[in-house]
Amino acid sequence: MSLTDSAAADVAESASLASRRLATLSNPARNEALTALHLALDRNRDTILAANARDVEAATRAAESGNLNHSVLKRLDLSRPGKYDDMLEGILSVRDLADPVGKVTLRTLLDDGLTLERVSCPIGVLLIIFEARPEVIANIAALAIKSGNAAILKGGKESMESFVAIANVVSQALSGSQVPEGSIQLVKTRDAVSSLLAQDSLIDLVIPRGSNDLVRFVKDNTKIPVLGHADGLCSAYVHSDASVDTAVKVVVDSKTDYPAACNSLESLLVHQDVLESVFPAIAKALLDKGVSLRCDEASRSALTRTLPEGQAAHVQAAVDSDYNTEFLDLVLAVKTVPSTNPPSSAVEAAVAHINAHSSKHTDIILTESKEAADLFMNGIDSAGVFWNASTRFADGMRFGFGTEVGISTNKIHSRGPVGLEGLTIYKYLIRGNGHRAGDYHDGDGGRKYTHTSLPISQ
């Protein structure tokens, strides 16, 4: 399908219409569609894997000639052990989650016979733009159907064969269900993106799944709200009373568990008082794992004094831009926080540095003091603020959300790992019996609102 602006409008228009009917489907009807989707993807495994193998072959050639990043190749390959089964399993776990639609979150008696309810409902039409990972199609289709949202999916060129194969299976599976046609639409051509991003009157939310560049491009080119994060610049602050053991464990895990992830550590702030005690232990453990350290003068000279000469030689001087860099690699920027009196001022200085440099994703403090931890957790303006725990816990599965649409660094709607709940909004329902607002005006001998909270469950 080649998309002009008017074709993009058609796609968005039919998704919008479908979304209205999809929003009224019962949870069992939505679940049945997911069961059918699971079955169809299981039955068509060979066809889909054959198509995926053609994508992988083309990508391998591109990678060999230097035209494609090897990490893309890895993300593309659906035949890696467990990957296809995980994709199938994911559909069933989404199906088995609690229904996010129709939850009453407020119930108020406004007056005799006049009740107000706030009820969760789907947002409407989602646009998902992704790059290499073909399993995102199944994943997002499941999330959209479960939450009653229509979805337009736009894949990248590397995964085109897989995309077409999966798209056919998805369409066929859903055509036998109550999910209305047009609810899940798959758009293939490259030039479609800007036409789709222009449909702000019909598309309610864009979710880019891919590189920081993709997210930034989407954010810069649409009026539709975007759910996601362009950067994951996470920081850790080691306070003057940090436990050596805890600090070493948490910092090493944050930096090295999966350095390419958005929730891995990029900046380390160290209190001046522990530059020659806790910090060398952390530095040694990181250097042993192959991490390069980019240190300010105080932290670097502390390492020169405390580490064996051979190791200290691997420590580089930091430049200012290191504190604004998401390395996504085994590199860590280190900065010293000067001693202060009272000691709480050092926490405030760390908070100020992090608020100015972090991407509001996840930041952590290492301290044995509840007071310092509270000050830090209260002051940091990020989606996640952790005390003596790894930045790597910032994840929907780890949070117990069952699945995750993405991690948001937005300041409105949804923040941090976003599960099904982030794909819903609410509406206000009033049930009356001929009630007029005019009867409640002041001074007209009018009626009074009772505004009594009613129990949420009827």
Added chain:
Amino acid sequence: MSLTDSAAADVAESASLASRRLATLSNPARNEALTALHLALDRNRDTILAANARDVEAATRAAESGNLNHSVLKRLDLSRPGKYDDMLEGILSVRDLADPVGKVTLRTLLDDGLTLERVSCPIGVLLIIFEARPEVIANIAALAIKSGNAAILKGGKESMESFVAIANVVSQALSGSQVPEGSIQLVKTRDAVSSLLAQDSLIDLVIPRGSNDLVRFVKDNTKIPVLGHADGLCSAYVHSDASVDTAVKVVVDSKTDYPAACNSLESLLVHQDVLESVFPAIAKALLDKGVSLRCDEASRSALTRTLPEGQAAHVQAAVDSDYNTEFLDLVLAVKTVPSTNPPSSAVEAAVAHINAHSSKHTDIILTESKEAADLFMNGIDSAGVFWNASTRFADGMRFGFGTEVGISTNKIHSRGPVGLEGLTIYKYLIRGNGHRAGDYHDGDGGRKYTHTSLPISQ
């Protein structure tokens, strides 16, 4: 203050810094600032009213020479009976509302000694752009301080003298409180708006308070999320089994209680079966109140047959654009919904028309059937969907929210009347004891997440 882009950046930057400290203030400290604000505005009543009188005088001249709408004049005048006292009273009611910050909405035990909490927190920096109403300054300053958000307020030229006078009192009152300097900033010049709207990295939410044109201008000229509605095109559907008495009461109130309000009725859909029974009673009551009806052919000819000739003469033929028009006046568009078998299909037709034409603000159904009401309330994609109750109930005070920032027709974050809760977001806090994500990986003999829900109140 004349605002260049760099000056706008300075305003936004200092607001952002202030917001971080404001976010950590206790509820009592925020409440004390509101008490001080109330006292100062009470003490300086004469000065402020004198300044306001100068605005009103200038506006009266402008209105007399045809350069200003009379409704602006009315909105501008702070000396109207009760208005100043209402403004003062509003500050105290906001103060006395429950603290919207620090509410725990999720608590999960991830593993032994590892707990996750979701806690409400301020959004950050709000930009409020308003036109004539000078009391908005006090209102919004109170809401911002109570919710821990910094606010940049930009007033219109008609209220300039009032604005300066109130701004001085606000600044002085807050300077004696713990609210940090820069938390509430007031910007006066006209050309500042586009410079401020460009500060999307520092300002988190824009709230335009004024005409539809203002809201549309703001939405079209910023990447910052906008909370508000450009249009309030509300509809009512009279089903085949509607009670005459209920329908007349509710439709007349919806249309005539305050026709210039965004929650007043603009379109009426009538089931074909009641064109000569319920509808003429509604039409007569509306015509008696001076409402002009713009009817499609079926509804018009029904009135010709049933109403006295003199009254029927006031009924005009509708044109297509009437069903997309927010009249904000004593005008109502009327459309017939054909009879269907089953009758539920007529409800679906009404829902489809409304979803295609309404502005997703508030729509209502008049019916005695719970089944029809449920179908309608489920299918309509609007912030408010009411059954046998007036559209005019769509209002934060009436909903029992104590106060209202505005009414949102957005599909994300906040929808419908927005109270203090709409000015908050949340963050995720994890408290651990040296926990590493790497210990939980599959197949490493790893630990398992418990994901046990904990009680919200500790």
